[in-house]
Amino acid sequence: MSDPLLKIENLHVAVEGKQILRGLNLTVRPGEIHAIMGPNGSGKSTLSNALMGHPSYLVTSGTVTYKGQQIQELPADERARQGIFLAFQYPTAIPGVSLGNFLLAAVRNVRGAANVKPLEFRKELMACMKDLGIRQDFAGRYVNEGFSGGEKKRVEILQMAMLRPSLAILDETDSGLDIDALRIVAEGVNRQVTPEMGVLVITHYQRLLDYIKPDFVHVLVSGRIVQSGGPELALELEARGYDELLRTHGADAAPVVAGA
Amino acid sequence: MTTMADDMLNLEPASLEALSRQLGEPGWALEARRAAQEAFAALPFPERTEEAWRRTPPELFNPQGRGIVRLTPAFDLLGEGEPEEPVGLPFEKGLARLGQVPESLGPSGSRLQEKFSALNAAFRSGGAWVGLPRGRSLDRPLQITHQVPTIQAPAAFFPHSRIVGERHSKATVVESFASQGGDLLAAPVVEIQLEEGACLQYVLVSRWGEGTRALTHLDVRLARNSQLRVLFLGVGGATTKAFLTGNLDGEGAKSEFLGLVFASGQQHFDVDTLQNHHVPAGNSDVLFNCALNESSRSIFTGNIFVAPGAQKTDAYQKNRNLLLSGKAHADSIPKLEILANDVRCTHGATFTTYDQDQQFYLQSRGLPDADARRLIITGFFQEVIERLEGPVLVEWLAGLMQEKMETSLGV
Numbered sequence: 317m318s319d320p321l322l323k324i325e326n327l328h329v330a331v332e333g334k335q336i337l338r339g340l341n342l343t344v345r346p347g348e349i350h351a352i353m354g355p356n357g358s359g360k361s362t363l364s365n366a367l368m369g370h371p372s373y374l375v376t377s378g379t380v381t382y383k384g385q386q387i388q389e390l391p392a393d394e395r396a397r398q399g400i401f402l403a404f405q406y407p408t409a410i411p412g413v414s415l416g417n418f419l420l421a422a423v424r425n426v427r428g429a430a431n432v433k434p435l436e437f438r439k440e441l442m443a444c445m446k447d448l449g450i451r452q453d454f455a456g457r458y459v460n461e462g463f464s465g466g467e468k469k470r471v472e473i474l475q476m477a478m479l480r481p482s483l484a485i486l487d488e489t490d491s492g493l494d495i496d497a498l499r500i501v502a503e504g505v506n507r508q509v510t511p512e513m514g515v516l517v518i519t520h521y522q523r524l525l526d527y528i529k530p531d532f533v534h535v536l537v538s539g540r541i542v543q544s545g546g547p548e549l550a551l552e553l554e555a556r557g558y559d560e561l562l563r564t565h566g567a568d569a570a571p572v573v574a575g576a
Numbered sequence: 577m578t579t580m581a582d583d584m585l586n587l588e589p590a591s592l593e594a595l596s597r598q599l600g601e602p603g604w605a606l607e608a609r610r611a612a613q614e615a616f617a618a619l620p621f622p623e624r625t626e627e628a629w630r631r632t633p634p635e636l637f638n639p640q641g642r643g644i645v646r647l648t649p650a651f652d653l654l655g656e657g658e659p660e661e662p663v664g665l666p667f668e669k670g671l672a673r674l675g676q677v678p679e680s681l682g683p684s685g686s687r688l689q690e691k692f693s694a695l696n697a698a699f700r701s702g703g704a705w706v707g708l709p710r711g712r713s714l715d716r717p718l719q720i721t722h723q724v725p726t727i728q729a730p731a732a733f734f735p736h737s738r739i740v741g742e743r744h745s746k747a748t749v750v751e752s753f754a755s756q757g758g759d760l761l762a763a764p765v766v767e768i769q770l771e772e773g774a775c776l777q778y779v780l781v782s783r784w785g786e787g788t789r790a791l792t793h794l795d796v797r798l799a800r801n802s803q804l805r806v807l808f809l810g811v812g813g814a815t816t817k818a819f820l821t822g823n824l825d826g827e828g829a830k831s832e833f834l835g836l837v838f839a840s841g842q843q844h845f846d847v848d849t850l851q852n853h854h855v856p857a858g859n860s861d862v863l864f865n866c867a868l869n870e871s872s873r874s875i876f877t878g879n880i881f882v883a884p885g886a887q888k889t890d891a892y893q894k895n896r897n898l899l900l901s902g903k904a905h906a907d908s909i910p911k912l913e914i915l916a917n918d919v920r921c922t923h924g925a926t927f928t929t930y931d932q933d934q935q936f937y938l939q940s941r942g943l944p945d946a947d948a949r950r951l952i953i954t955g956f957f958q959e960v961i962e963r964l965e966g967p968v969l970v971e972w973l974a975g976l977m978q979e980k981m982e983t984s985l986g987v
Contacts (some may be wrong), residue, residue, distance in 0.1 A: 372932070396942035408937040412955025412962075418941070421951060454777050458955070475941065573735035 319384065321514040322483055327526050329359075329366045329539075336362040338539035339378070344514040346481070351517045351525055351550060354536035355558040359516035360518045361405060363536070366401040366486040367516075382483065392394075395427055401432050401481030403472040405488040409460040415471065416441065416455035419478055443516050444477045448504045465492030473504045480508075485516045490524035495559030522554040539566040585644035587699065587732075589613060595701060598646065599668040600629045608677040612697035615688040617905065622691060631875045631907065632846040637791045638693060639761055642732040645724055647702040649735070651777050654717040654750060655968035662718055663706055663747075667736055670705025678738065680767060680795075687765065692791055695734065696765045702735035703764075708745035708774070717748035717777075719970050724785075727758035735764045739801070741774035748969060752781040753790070754812065762789040762813075767795050768971075770802035777964060781976065785815030792818040798858075801828030805845045807964060809973070810837040811980045821850040824858035835864035836960050837976065838953075839872030840984035848892070850879040853886040853899060853919075862893035865960050867953055868904035869984055877909040878923060882916050889919040897927045898956050 322344040329337035329399045335358045344350050354360050366373040369392035399556040422430045448470050533549040534541045585591045596606040622634040651664040680687045687693040706721045722735050784790050788815045824830035837845045851860035866874040878893040897906035908925035938948035961973045
């Protein structure tokens with residue numbers, strides 16, 4: 317087996333003094349797609365923000381090892397330059413900054429300014445936009461300002477295509493998408509996946525996994541992964557819901573005893 | 577460009593004669609200066625209790641005890657292209673050509689009703705005169721630069737600029753006011769007159785030196801169907817008080833006032849805009865964006881006046897403030913006086929601090945902290961800059977803001 321791309325060990329994360337992740341373990345190898353499913357409040361978005369390095373998400377213990385190097389202390393921009401990408405659940409608007417200029421700045425930082433020639437960048441951007449069904453005039457529009465939910469998600473995947481990450485984290489990328497948009501976005505992701513790349517798909521619902529086929533499915537409850545399995549687990553969860561798992565592993569449940 | 581900071585020139589009446597003589601003015605121009613000096617002496621000095629002066633002490637602009645800087649402006653054209661003769665002249669040359677004092681500077685003119693405008697009219701020591709001929713379009717922006725060099729003793733500078741856009745002329749004029757070191761009081765007056773159907777973009781760049789206190793008056797008169805877009809760009813100076821007024825005199829006139837202030841250190845900017853809707857069917861639009869770093873301060877007062885009978889007026893104003901430091905302070909004061917009943921007037925103000933979500937979003941795309949910060953501020957300015965027409969101008973303005981950003985943020 318190849319070396320892990322990402323290895324999360326006993327990760328504890330607190331937000332504004334509140335402990336959200338309580339000992340999360342996960343290993344992603346190159347070429348693998350992992351889905352993280354879980355009910356609201358289980359810590360899904362905390363995991364994605366903590367992996368990307370949001371300053372408000374404090375790692376209180378545990379380690380995150382990416383390509384053999386611990387990264388839990390690195391700022392977000394450094395992680396991005398090393399190939400980690402987060403497709404946001406709620407992308408932020410940046411008024412006055414055009415999508416084209418923003419992406420040029422991003423690509424220059426990630427690939428190195430010397431490796432980016434404006435004309436080639438332009439061509440590549442237009443091609444990627446076409447693939448994702450994004451109109452060309454969006455390059456001149458301000459980042460996420462006045463975009464519909466579906467447009468924002470497509471633009472997230474556009475950014476992923478341009479930044480070519482080694483590890484992509486998709487945080488609730490299916491929310492706010494109708495079925496056609498979902499298909500376009502999922503196809504966009506599938507086109508980008510390479511054998512060297514790892515993908516973490518974070519989702520509440522199973523439906524995205526019909527389009528992006530995971531190799532592994534994990535269930536997150538109360539800040540821990542409580543169950544792991546193959547793609548069939550997602551269908552199982554869809555059928556029986558999270559209630560039973562919440563009763564067993566939820567915050568109100570009895571503490572997990574070692575060896576139990 | 578010639579400069580003279582003459583210790584012999586001061587606010588005494590004898591200086592009027594000397595100034596007039598040095599500028600080669602005819603006798604009637606000197607008489608007009610004398611009348612203005614009398615008006616100045618008779619008008620009371622503004623009090624702190626007056627609404628317009630509540631947040632910036634008027635004493636800061638006391639001109640007494642200062643020498644006078646005389647300066648000839650430089651004229652050129654922005655961007656590349658065929659060399660052409662710029663259409664500007666030093667004010668006194670334009671005045672001599674006209675052969676009489678413009679109405680606003682005459683014995684009962686509006687300039688003689690206000691203390692500092694009267695002071696400027698009496699001791700005018702620079703300024704530009706621009707006549708845009710009927711039906712003529714200028715391809716490239718005309719740039720006027722007033723650059724006061726370093727001064728040793730406390731001094732005052734009173735430039736007066738006049739721009740007349742004749743019928744159906746079309747132009748862009750960029751007027752920059754700048755100074756180097758020294759204790760300077762600058763009190764420029766700019767008058768713009770647009771005849772029927774004229775169309776003008778006017779950018780006033782206030783990039784005074786650190787020791788300068790600036791008191792700026794800009795007055796525009798808009799005839800029927802004329803169109804004006806003003807940008808006030810405030811980046812320099814210690815203390816700035818500015819009164820920017822648009823008079824919509826003719827039906828169908830359109831007045832757009834834009835503002836960009838980027839303050840840092842202890843800088844203080846206090847800007848009053850006034851849109852006077854005298855007649856029906858006028859359109860005014862004000863957008864003022866202020867970014868404040870360190871302990872700087874800004875006050876924006878947006879006045880809209882709609883006269884009785886000025887129906888179908890459409891007036892809009894918005895002030896956005898970006899506070900980049902916990903010590904910075906911004907005030908936004910809208911004042912609407914509407915005496916007609918079939919009008920549409922809206923106003924709004926926003927105050928935002930540096931946004932952590934925006935910062936994280938940009939950093940997650942590989943932008944280092946400083947780059948992310950710069951991009952957010954650039955975006956804040958870009959919204960205003962992109963309202964202007966002409967890629968050369970837009971690029972020039974973006975470069976200017978970039979320069980200020982580099983000096984004040986060190987990024």
